Structures are given as C-alpha cells and as structure tokens.
Amino acid sequence: MGLRCSRSPSSHPRRCPSVPTPPRTPRPPRTPGRPPAPRRGGPVPVRRPRRRPRWGMRMATALSVVVLAAGGIGHAVVTGLDTGITRVDPFKDMKNRPQAGTGMNVLVVGTDGRDRITPEEKRKYRLGGAPCHCTDTVLLVHISEDRERASVVSLPRDSYAELPEHTDQNSGEKHRAHPVKLNAAYAEGGPALTVRTVEALTRVKIDHYLEVDFTSFMRTVDAVGGVRICTAKPVKDAYTGLELAAGTHELDGGQALQYVRSRHIDGAADIGRMQRQQKFLAALVDRLTSGGVLFNPVRFREVATTLLGSVRADEGFGTDQLLALAKAMRGFTPASSEFVSVPIGDMDFSVKGIGSTVKWDAVKAQQLFAALREDRPLAERPAPASTPEKKPEAVVVDVAPEKIRVQVYNGTRIDGLGRKVDDALRGAGFDTTRTPMTGEGGELKRTVIEYDPRWDRSAESLAAALPGAELKPVPGRGGTLRVTAGSEYRGVTAVRVEAPAAARGPFEAVTGDQVVCP
DSSP: OOOOOOOOSSSSSOOOOOOOOOOOOOOOOTTOOOOOOOTTOOOOOOOOOOOOOOOOSSSSHHHHHHHHHHHHHHHHHHHGGGGGGGEETTTTTSSSSOOOOOEEEEEEEEOOTTSSSOOOHHTTTTOOOOOOOOOOEEEEEOOTTTSSSSSEEEETTTBHHHHEEEEEETTEEEEEEEETTTTTHHHHHHHHHHHHHHHHHOOOOOOOOOEOOOOHHHHHHHHTTOOOEESSSSSTTTTTEEEESSSEEEOOOHHHHHHHHHSSSSTTHHHHHHHHHHHHHHHHHHHHHSSSSOOOHHHHHHHEEEHHHHHHETTSSHHHHHHHHHHHHOOOOOGGGGEEEEEEEEEEEETTTTTEEEOHHHHHHHHHHHHHHHHHTTTTOOOSSSSOOOOOOOOEEEEEEGGOEEEEOOOOTTTTTTHHOOOOOOTTEEEEEEEOOOOOSSSSOOOOEOOOOGGGGHHHHHHHHSTTOOOEETTOOOOOEEEEEEEOOOOOOOOESOOOOOOOOTBBBGGGGGSSOO
C-alpha cells in the first residue's frame, strides 16, 4: 500500500519517501464560510519556537490536567477522561452570592481522605488515625481573563471563619452561624458549605470546585515517575516522618505527601508548609512538561487517568472546559504564575471552644481579594536589569540575621578589630549594638560566640556567618549574643533564611520562577 505524508498548516511540510501513492478520493464540497486550506505550493508559515508550559500552581494533582492537555495531545485522547471524575454540586441552593468579577476563579481543596491507602503505606508515611474529613489545603486559584496569568492564594486551614446557617451533613442538625476554623466547614457541610464560607470570607465568586485526597496525590506523583526536590539544608519532621539531607532528592508519592504535609520543620508552621507546597507543585509540573508525558498519548492517558481517578469536581468542569483553558495557556511559563498567602493579622487568635486560630488582616486581605475580582496582578514584574550584579551565594540559616542582636568585643591587640567586625556583621544584616568593646582576659586566636542556650538557633545562624568561630553556651546571658573577635578572624560570610526570592508588590506575592528548583 502506498504511503502519504500529512502536514499541518502550523508546521513545515514533511518530506515523503519516493513511494507510489493511491489516487486521491474526491473531497466533499467545502462548507460555505470556511477558509480554504493553504495550497501545497503556498507560503509556509513561520514556525515559532515551542515554549514549555510550566504552571507552578499548588494542588497540581487537580489542575495539572490543564497543562497536560496544553501539550497538544488533542481532543481525541482527552475525551472521556472526565468520566472518572466524581461529580458534586457545591453551588446547590446558594443565594446572595458575590457579584462575578473578571477572569475565572477555582476553589481547590485537598482533603485528608485515606480510605484507599494500604495499612503498610499508613505506617510508612505516618498516616495513622482516623481522618477528620476536613480540608487539609485550601487554595483560591484565579485565572486572568486573557489567560496569561494564574494567581494562587493560600487560605490557611486554621483561618478564623464564621459558618453561615446550615444543616449538618452528618447529623442533620440545623446550626446557627458560629465561628470555626476554616477546615471545619467541609466536615460540617461538605463542598457546598466550604464554598459558601470562602465566598463569605473573600467576597470572590467561585466558578468551579476541584477536590483531591491523599490517595490521588500519591498515585499521581508515582505515575509521573516522582518529583525532584532541592533542599538547601537538612529537613526533618518527626510527625510525618520526613527526613531529607541537604541536596537534591527524587521523591515518590508517599515521600512527596510527607513533604507537603510537614508543619514541624521550623517555626514557620503552616506558612512554611505552604511555601514547600509551592516548591513541590513547581517540581511536579516541571516533571510533567519535561518528562515526555505531554507528547506520548499512552503515557498521557495513564497519568491523566490516575490523576482524575479520585478527583471530585462540579458538573461544569469537564473535557471541553479543560481543552479550551489549556489551549489558551500554551504560552505559560513559571513567571506567568504567582503565589501569595492571605495577609495575617494574628497568628494566635484565641477563640473560646475552638482554640488558637489564624486571624486575617482584614484591610490587607480585602485589598488582595479586590485585586482578584478586578483581575489585577498580585506581584510586580520589575524590568530586567541589563547587567545583573553577581553576589556571592549566601549560606542558608534558620534565623534571619536582622532578628539576632549582637554585642562585639575585640579579643586581640589589633587596633580597630572590634569596629571592623561590628561593621561587617551589620553589613550582613545582623542587629549589632554599634558600640564594640574591649574584651577581658588574654588574647584570643579563635573567635568565640557566647550565647544563652535558649537562643541556640540564633547562635548557630551567627556561627555560619563567622566561619571557624567557637560556640560557647552561657546560661542566663539573655537574648544578646556576645562575639569576641580573635586574631584568626577572616571576615563575615553572607547568610539568609530559606525563602523564595524577594516578594513583589503590596501583597508580598512571588512568581513561579522564584520557587522552582534551580
């Protein structure tokens, strides 16, 4: 049988081997109004370089199918995938909803569902205990009207919220409006009450609802072959069992779940966890877009089927919506997405009968949500510098230098050494007293850092800035650390806390290119 080479109007003609071809079948009459196909001898459209779509959204287990479809797999492969989605009606009987803004808003929630996780996985990844049937992660994702920007707002699960009047989905009991933590809305009233509560808090109208659980999260990560995570320093969480050395790691589904759930790695608690979720989502999307999944129909369908196998969504979010959105977002890059957490007014707002909650900064939070309604960017895009200045890489520490108070002493006979060390530490960001003093006792060779054991993390951070310094605990010294410079002092090393690059704009948002692994 003869072979023919096909070509698309969006690509160069392909060269065909010299083999006979069968006579062409007459084409049916062209539909009136449809533009004629380009002639074979006509001009060839310019082929633009393909840009890899990388969408750094949190909860990519629900939204990555959009990126997958953007790879050009086509409607034939995607059709039918949404049949695996469990449908819910989160907008049932909703009244007095906020006025619709510009763009599209998707509420993405991650639940603690673990019914289909094996006993071995529960033990290995510390998933024991009964699930609370509440939301473990709540994200408000805004996609701009021009489909050129995605804004992801994290709503802390412990946020103070007031549930409207409702009927408890478990007991059937009618409840008056009452205060709760945000994640309890799902436990009392499922998706519908969660949407009502978020809309009441934000005054942003939700267009679509997506929900995933622990199982879909783990299986999706395994289906793509794991994700690559970089850590600047060792991380350990005794609650989830996460333990990673500094460096690069390939995490499977269970390890990835430990990574995004960990809240006890440092003092940042839930805020730190949300930052790690940003890094994970960027890594997952990078694996999806660079691992061959997008252009291999078999792999694509395998991953997409796994991803959608336990997703719950509203009826209006189906194949056609996914494809339309995907085609519009083909040009996305990490810089096209931006991440922000709701501005916090009180991290420890005590409520009787509930305990400690996270209270939003009412003014700043409403300014943030107003920007979403008006389809405005949350992060500023600075003009690129023509000749960026290269700075030495800073050492990552636990405590920011500006939070460490330091008194400098000169432990040598070198005139001016105390002033030199004080200036260098202050230049590195430390809060020095600016009044260096002369040390007591004999001349020191090695620089000594004396500290109260209650400030051990601050002392370790200061020691990272003074290579070779000796740490000496002194109970009762207080919050001011004492540095006595020795003759072997060789300067101060720059230090910083582990965090994304400088936040941009009034809401301290970061863009996706700031959170991807270098």
